[in-house]
Amino acid sequence: MKGLPDRFQITNTYNGDVFTLKNASGTGTADDPYRWTIENVPDKTEIIFTESGYDVTGYDVTINGQATTDAEAGTVKVTIAENETAI
Known part of the structure; x- marks a missing residue:
């Protein structure tokens, strides 16, 4: 698969x-x-990012080498550190 x-x-x-x-x-x-x-995200702001639409017939999703299920794949939570202004 390409991309x-x-x-x-x-x-x-x-x-x-x-x-x-x-x-x-x-x-x-x-x-x-x-x-x-x-940009311009206030300090200590928590943001949850959710990926979708990456499934392709015939391929399995893995994150860091671990097989995943739809329920656990594609969500990342980040908190903006002090003096960080963009993620």
């Missing part, structure tokens, strides 16, 4: 922006990964 499906997206609980391949910077390679930015 992510066009329906791939990431949502967040901070501002509701939807990140897709179309609004990413980067090419999705190890040397130039996809990137999205949320």
Whole structure:
């Protein structure tokens, strides 16, 4: 498989922006990964990011080498550290 499906997206609980391949910077390679930015986030703000649309028939999802189920895959929680202004 080359790259992510066009329906791939990431949502967040901070501002509701939807990140897709179309609004990413980067090419999705190890040397130039996809990137999205949320700026001016207040210190200690907790944001939950949820990925979806990455499933492809014939492929299994793994995160850090561990097989996942739909219920546990695709969600990451981050907290903005002091003096950090973008993630």
